[in-house]
Amino acid sequence: MAELSRLSLNTITVRDQWSLAQCIEGCVRHGIPGISPWRDKLAQYGLERAVRHIRDAGLRVSGLCRGGMFTLPNAVEENRRAIDEAAALGADCLVMVVGGLVPGSKDLARARDMVAEGLAMILPHARSSGVKLALEPLHPMTCADRSVLSTTAQALDLCDALGPGVGVALDVYHIWWDPEIARSIARAGSRILGFHVCDWLVPTRDTVLDRGMMGDGVIDIRALRAAVEGAGYRGLIEVEVMSDRDWWRRDPDEVLRVMKERFQSAV
Amino acid sequence: MAELSRLSLNTITVRDQWSLAQCIEGCVRHGIPGISPWRDKLAQYGLERAVRHIRDAGLRVSGLCRGGMFTLPNAVEENRRAIDEAAALGADCLVMVVGGLVPGSKDLARARDMVAEGLAMILPHARSSGVKLALEPLHPMTCADRSVLSTTAQALDLCDALGPGVGVALDVYHIWWDPEIARSIARAGSRILGFHVCDWLVPTRDTVLDRGMMGDGVIDIRALRAAVEGAGYRGLIEVEVMSDRDWWRRDPDEVLRVMKERFQSAV
Numbered sequence: 001m002a003e004l005s006r007l008s009l010n011t012i013t014v015r016d017q018w019s020l021a022q023c024i025e026g027c028v029r030h031g032i033p034g035i036s037p038w039r040d041k042l043a044q045y046g047l048e049r050a051v052r053h054i055r056d057a058g059l060r061v062s063g064l065c066r067g068g069m070f071t072l073p074n075a076v077e078e079n080r081r082a083i084d085e086a087a088a089l090g091a092d093c094l095v096m097v098v099g100g101l102v103p104g105s106k107d108l109a110r111a112r113d114m115v116a117e118g119l120a121m122i123l124p125h126a127r128s129s130g131v132k133l134a135l136e137p138l139h140p141m142t143c144a145d146r147s148v149l150s151t152t153a154q155a156l157d158l159c160d161a162l163g164p165g166v167g168v169a170l171d172v173y174h175i176w177w178d179p180e181i182a183r184s185i186a187r188a189g190s191r192i193l194g195f196h197v198c199d200w201l202v203p204t205r206d207t208v209l210d211r212g213m214m215g216d217g218v219i220d221i222r223a224l225r226a227a228v229e230g231a232g233y234r235g236l237i238e239v240e241v242m243s244d245r246d247w248w249r250r251d252p253d254e255v256l257r258v259m260k261e262r263f264q265s266a267v
Numbered sequence: 268m269a270e271l272s273r274l275s276l277n278t279i280t281v282r283d284q285w286s287l288a289q290c291i292e293g294c295v296r297h298g299i300p301g302i303s304p305w306r307d308k309l310a311q312y313g314l315e316r317a318v319r320h321i322r323d324a325g326l327r328v329s330g331l332c333r334g335g336m337f338t339l340p341n342a343v344e345e346n347r348r349a350i351d352e353a354a355a356l357g358a359d360c361l362v363m364v365v366g367g368l369v370p371g372s373k374d375l376a377r378a379r380d381m382v383a384e385g386l387a388m389i390l391p392h393a394r395s396s397g398v399k400l401a402l403e404p405l406h407p408m409t410c411a412d413r414s415v416l417s418t419t420a421q422a423l424d425l426c427d428a429l430g431p432g433v434g435v436a437l438d439v440y441h442i443w444w445d446p447e448i449a450r451s452i453a454r455a456g457s458r459i460l461g462f463h464v465c466d467w468l469v470p471t472r473d474t475v476l477d478r479g480m481m482g483d484g485v486i487d488i489r490a491l492r493a494a495v496e497g498a499g500y501r502g503l504i505e506v507e508v509m510s511d512r513d514w515w516r517r518d519p520d521e522v523l524r525v526m527k528e529r530f531q532s533a534v
Contacts, residue, residue: 106487108443141408143444144469144485154446176375177410179421202411204474218411220373 002267008034008062010240014252034236061091062236070118071099093134093193100145134169134193152184169194215266269534275301275329277507281519301503329503337385338366360401360460367412401436401460419451436461482533
C-alpha cells in the first residue's frame, strides 16, 4: 500500500473542472502533498502567483507537464520557457513528451533525430537552471502524433547519449505491456525522475482520453511500483488520469477522494 | 512498386460484405493470386468445399487466420483443428494471435507462460502436419485483450525457445513504431512466414477497427517491405484492413480495385 506522503496530483486529472488555484486548494483540503501542473493551467494563473501559492500551501512539485514536441516549429524556444517555469516552481523535473512525426511526413528516423537534436540544444539551459529533463516514453499508439519515443529502453539509450541532467518519467499506462520493462527499470536506476499511475481499461475507447483510475483496469501497478522502488526511486507518485468520459465529468472533490483511496488500495 | 503477383487478399478486408466463396470469385475476377481466409468464413463455407474452390480457382493461400488465444479455455483443442484446416488448405502458415491476459487477471508473466506452453503443446501436431506456425506480434494497445506478444524481438525469442516449425508474421500496422524493428527483421531472416500491410490513420478512432488502406496513413510501408525482403522474404503480401467506419461500408469490388492500385503505388 502506497503512503499518502508519496501522492501527487497531476492537474490534468481534473482538467476541465478546476483552475490551478483550485487544484492547489484541493490538494491542501485533501491532504495531498504533491502537485504536477500543466503549463496551460500555469499560464492562466500566472507563474509568479502560482509559485507563491504553491509555496504558501506547502506543496512539493513533482513535475511540470510538459516540454518536448521537438518535431513542431519553435520547439527550442518553447522548451527554454518551460525550463524557466520548472526552475521557478522548483519542480523535481520537467516532463518531456518528445513529439510525433513531422506533420505530413512518414520519416520516423528523421523525427527521432529531431528529438535528439532538440534535447541536445536545450540541455545546457536545463543544466544551468538546475532543471532535470524527464524523458517520458509514451505508448506506441501515440507514435504518429505525440511521441516517437516509445519504450523505456529507447529513452535510456537517449539518456546515455545526452549525458547528465536527463532521466526518465515512467507512467504505468505507457510501459506496462513492455516485455523488456523489468530489465529497463533496473537499468534506469537513479535516472528515474518521475513515476505516474492510472490504469488501462478494457475496452479502451480512445487512444488518449480513456484512462482509468487505479484499480479499474488491468495494470499490475503494485508490481511496477515495486520495480521502480527496487531501482531506487523514492520520489512522489503522480496520479494522471485523462478521462473525458468519466472522471472529467465528476465533481473534483469526489475525484480526489477516490484517487486517495485507490492510491492506498491499488498502488 | 509491389508486383501484383505478390498480392493476397486477407478476407477480413471485406468482412461484412462477402462470403468466402464471393472472396474467391472476387480474387479471380480482379486477378489477385493469393487469399488468406479467416476461420469463421471458412466454417460457414465448409472446409472441403473451400479447399476445392480455392484449388480450382488457382489461388495460393498465404495464411489461415487464425490460431492462438492460449489464455482462453480449450485453446489447444481449437488450435489442433486450425492446424488441420491450414494443412487441408495448403496454407503457407497458420497465423497465431496468441491471446491477451486471462480474463479477470493482471498477471502478464503468467499469460506469457501460458502462450509458450500452449505453443509447445500444439507444435508437434503442426510439424507432423507440415503447417508452419507464424507468431504475429500485435500492437501493444492490444496487450490486455488480444496479444501479450507485443514486439518482433519477443516473438523471435519465443521462436528460439520453441525450435523448428515456428516463425513470425509481420504486419506493418503492429510493428511500424518499434525502435528495434530494423534489427529484429534482420534477425528474423528466413523465419518471416508472412507480411501484412494496411496503414495507420491519424487520428485512430478505434484500437481495433480503424485501420487505413495503404497510402492513407503514416506508415513507411515501402521501407518495411524493403527490410523484410532484405531479410530474404519472397512470399505473398497480404492486405488486411479492418475498418468498420470506411472500407467495410464500401462495395467490395471497389475495395479490391483500390487495394490493387494502392498495392502498386504505396507498397
